[in-house]
Amino acid sequence: VAATIxxxxxxxxxxxxxxxxxxxxxxxxxxxxxxxxxxxxxxxxYRPNRVARALTTGRTFNLxxxxxxxxxxxxxxxxxxxxxxxxxxxxxxxxxxxxxxPVVEEDLVHALxxxxxxxxxxxxxxxNRVVEELHRQLPLVVVNRRAEGVxxxxxxxxxxxxxxxxxxxxxxxxxVALLGGPSGSWNNRNVCRGAGEAAxxxxxxxxxxxxxxxxxxxxxxxALDVLESGATAAxxxxxxxxxxxxxxxxxxxxxxxDDLSIVGIDDIAVSRLTRPRLTTVAMPTAAAGRMAVDMLxxxxxxxxxxxxxxxxxxxxxxxxxxxxxxxxxxxxxxxxSPSRRDGERAAHTHR
Amino acid sequence: VAATIxxxxxxxxxxxxxxxxxxxxxxxxxxxxxxxxxxxxxxxxYRPNRVARALTTGRTFNLxxxxxxxxxxxxxxxxxxxxxxxxxxxxxxxxxxxxxxPVVEEDLVHALxxxxxxxxxxxxxxxNRVVEELHRQLPLVVVNRRAEGVxxxxxxxxxxxxxxxxxxxxxxxxxVALLGGPSGSWNNRNVCRGAGEAAxxxxxxxxxxxxxxxxxxxxxxxALDVLESGATAAxxxxxxxxxxxxxxxxxxxxxxxDDLSIVGIDDIAVSRLTRPRLTTVAMPTAAAGRMAVDMLxxxxxxxxxxxxxxxxxxxxxxxxxxxxxxxxxxxxxxxxSPSRRDGERAAHTHR
DNA sequence: GTGAAAGCGCTAACAC
DNA sequence: GTGTTAGCGCTTTCAC
Numbered sequence: 001v002a003a004t005i006x007x008x009x010x011x012x013x014x015x016x017x018x019x020x021x022x023x024x025x026x027x028x029x030x031x032x033x034x035x036x037x038x039x040x041x042x043x044x045x046y047r048p049n050r051v052a053r054a055l056t057t058g059r060t061f062n063l064x065x066x067x068x069x070x071x072x073x074x075x076x077x078x079x080x081x082x083x084x085x086x087x088x089x090x091x092x093x094x095x096x097x098x099x100x101x102p103v104v105e106e107d108l109v110h111a112l113x114x115x116x117x118x119x120x121x122x123x124x125x126x127x128n129r130v131v132e133e134l135h136r137q138l139p140l141v142v143v144n145r146r147a148e149g150v151x152x153x154x155x156x157x158x159x160x161x162x163x164x165x166x167x168x169x170x171x172x173x174x175x176v177a178l179l180g181g182p183s184g185s186w187n188n189r190n191v192c193r194g195a196g197e198a199a200x201x202x203x204x205x206x207x208x209x210x211x212x213x214x215x216x217x218x219x220x221x222x223a224l225d226v227l228e229s230g231a232t233a234a235x236x237x238x239x240x241x242x243x244x245x246x247x248x249x250x251x252x253x254x255x256x257x258d259d260l261s262i263v264g265i266d267d268i269a270v271s272r273l274t275r276p277r278l279t280t281v282a283m284p285t286a287a288a289g290r291m292a293v294d295m296l297x298x299x300x301x302x303x304x305x306x307x308x309x310x311x312x313x314x315x316x317x318x319x320x321x322x323x324x325x326x327x328x329x330x331x332x333x334x335x336x337s338p339s340r341r342d343g344e345r346a347a348h349t350h351r
Numbered sequence: 352v353a354a355t356i357x358x359x360x361x362x363x364x365x366x367x368x369x370x371x372x373x374x375x376x377x378x379x380x381x382x383x384x385x386x387x388x389x390x391x392x393x394x395x396x397y398r399p400n401r402v403a404r405a406l407t408t409g410r411t412f413n414l415x416x417x418x419x420x421x422x423x424x425x426x427x428x429x430x431x432x433x434x435x436x437x438x439x440x441x442x443x444x445x446x447x448x449x450x451x452x453p454v455v456e457e458d459l460v461h462a463l464x465x466x467x468x469x470x471x472x473x474x475x476x477x478x479n480r481v482v483e484e485l486h487r488q489l490p491l492v493v494v495n496r497r498a499e500g501v502x503x504x505x506x507x508x509x510x511x512x513x514x515x516x517x518x519x520x521x522x523x524x525x526x527v528a529l530l531g532g533p534s535g536s537w538n539n540r541n542v543c544r545g546a547g548e549a550a551x552x553x554x555x556x557x558x559x560x561x562x563x564x565x566x567x568x569x570x571x572x573x574a575l576d577v578l579e580s581g582a583t584a585a586x587x588x589x590x591x592x593x594x595x596x597x598x599x600x601x602x603x604x605x606x607x608x609d610d611l612s613i614v615g616i617d618d619i620a621v622s623r624l625t626r627p628r629l630t631t632v633a634m635p636t637a638a639a640g641r642m643a644v645d646m647l648x649x650x651x652x653x654x655x656x657x658x659x660x661x662x663x664x665x666x667x668x669x670x671x672x673x674x675x676x677x678x679x680x681x682x683x684x685x686x687x688s689p690s691r692r693d694g695e696r697a698a699h700t701h702r
Numbered sequence: 703g704t705g706a707a708a709g710c711g712c713t714a715a716c717a718c
Numbered sequence: 719g720t721g722t723t724a725g726c727g728c729t730t731t732c733a734c
Contacts, residue, residue, distance in 0.1 A: 002488065006727080015704065016727090016728080017730080019728095020728065049465050049726095050462070051465045051726095051727080051728090052406055052710095055709095055711070055728070056729045057728085057729065058710080060402075060466075070427050070430055073422075073424065076422035080421065080422055083447075095421070095446040095447065096434075099431070111443050114400050114401055115411075243624050246624075269422075270621040273597075273621070355711060366720065368720075368722080369720060369721080370712095371711095371713060372720085375712090379719075379720095381720085399712075400712070402710095403726095406727070407714080408713065408714090409726080704734085709728105709729090712725100713724105714726105717721085
């Protein structure tokens with residue numbers, strides 16, 4: 001039902017190549033015929049078919065952006081910055097979510113392959129081997145991952161995690177629990193490394209706990225483990241985990257920061273709105289999104305550089321209210337505090 | 352550099368159509384040649400070019416999902432549900448963000464047009480005329496918008512807003528401030544209507560304030576207006592606005608709910624983590640996402656139905672801790688409380 | 703400045 | 719079951 005280039009050509013008695021030029025290289029066509037074509041096109045509601053165009057030119061003017069979990073507030077600033085940057089260069093960004101599943105992630109790159117001019121892989125969950133392999137098949141920039149020969153935007157979370165541990169040590173904490181994240185995540189390895197080194201340097205005992213899901217639920221689920229570990233402070237893989245933990249501790253009658261200190265990582269928007277406000281390691285996600293798009297576009301326009309670009313952005317510790325000196329006695333749950341997360345929900349709904 | 356269908360055909364001495372069939376209609380080709388083709392394909396790293404395929408078939412097996420602001424936690428559950436539903440039917444979802452800009456929104460639909468089999472327009476900001484026009488050009492399902500002849504998934508936020516006002520009235524509030532949202536939003540019109548009707552019915556005076564951005568910043572910016580309005584309670588266009596307002600009121604020394612009650616709309620995940628926990632109107636966003644994809648796929652597979660489907664989902668008031676009876680005296684800001692949002696940030700960063 | 707012709711990578715009748 | 723042919727909508731040499 002949509003008008004094609006031929007309809008427009010017929011409508012104003014020119015060859016299709018003239019119509020084509022009017023849209024892709026207007027300067028090559030006589031101004032008067034150009035306006036005639038444009039008018040006919042408008043009358044018919046014609047728009048060049050981007051799929052057909054892509055088939056001949058090999059260019060789509062789309063970029064793909066793949067993230068592990070779009071519901072994690074960590075990603076939106078990165079996404080929006082990437083989109084803004086791309087839009088400025090007349091590219092569109094297609095965002096997709098892998099649900100933290102490496103298989104889905106790999107599948108998505110392949111699915112996007114010919115439909116975009118390049119892909120930004122945000123915090124990949126696939127293994128390095130796969131990243132390198134994918135990079136051979138299409139322009140690829142990776143965020144928070146080091147892979148051989150693959151352009152990358154890195155955020156120095158190791159330092160940030162280290163600063164967090166030092167901050168806790170300075171308060172006098174001697175036992176810190178570390179709530180790990182996805183094992184496929186470069187980010188997580190760096191958190192562990194950075195925290196570990198700082199712990200060693202400051203003589204703090206680091207209790208590394210099994211990773212749960214990197215979500216509020218994961219954080220809530222870890223509450224008892226944290227208490228049992230005997231730690232007086234916890235460093236969480238991300239703010240969501242920290243917030244979930246903090247909330248669950250509240251239910252258990254453990255006060256933050258009086259009984260237990262908590263540090264998150266990411267500095268998502270809401271961390272500033274909770275009570276207590278969350279102490280956290282701020283990640284420069286917007287800058288990372290912008291930069292990833294810049295690198296990708298350079299890759300697309302100019303081909304692979306002789307030297308693979310790699311940018312590392314600084315993180316910084318933001319001290320708010322969820323950290324304090326350790327209590328005299330180790331924290332314990334107050335028996336009798338119910339732990340139902342949605343108790344308030346069932347009772348009051350209209351109709 | 353990527354292998355084409357011809358490379359595979361040559362590699363195993365068959366015609367390209369046989370290769371084509373092995374991928375799009377395997378049952379039509381002899382099992383033995385099929386495995387030969389498959390092996391050659393694997394050896395060459397061949398994958399059918401989805402763009403080329405789309406050009407002939409007219410089908411991409413992609414869906415577009417356009418949202419006003421991906422950073423608004425209202426959308427992710429809808430997005431994830433839509434993706435899950437689509438994935439189950441082997442479709443991919445491309446998400447894009449309009450930045451609340453109607454012009455970008457319209458442009459995005461056109462850009463997506465031939466690259467997807469249909470689009471879900473989540474909470475459109477464009478005018479109805481435009482929605483109807485777009486619907487004529489490609490399969491389209493709209494969320495939270497009624498437009499002539501356009502399939503829609505609606506959430507009955509009017510009722511929810513009404514329930515919120517009734518809840519406040521029952522507590523004894525007589526003056527309620529209403530913080531409106533984007534004027535292009537059907538949702539906002541319904542909030543206003545629902546709240547207005549309930550206010551009338553319960554004898555509550557509704558103070559409708561100028562809409563700010565539907566974000567935390569917008570809510571914070573409205574704090575003084577709310578106080579000046581003389582209201583003892585506020586209903587916000589969404590949870591983000593409510594949370595921003597609540598936080599700013601805290602800075603001004605106004606206590607929630609003791610001095611002022613607040614009700615949000617959406618029930619985003621974090622509304623359960625703030626102190627006080629936010630009373631809000633829960634929106635069934637995940638169900639809406641699922642349903643929108645179902646409708647769209649039906650539209651794509653079966654063509655337009657004789658009768659345009661329209662589903663309306665219920666909303667429900669979730670009473671938490673941000674509402675209470677009005678104070679004896681009207682709330683006033685405590686002079687001397689500074690209102691710097693990021694004051695804590697500048698001071699403590701490592702290096 | 704414009705037309706003619708070839709072809710991007712694939713599918714879909716239609717023969718055989 | 720497989721090969722042949724035409725063509726999806728567009729761009730891009732190459733002539734004129």
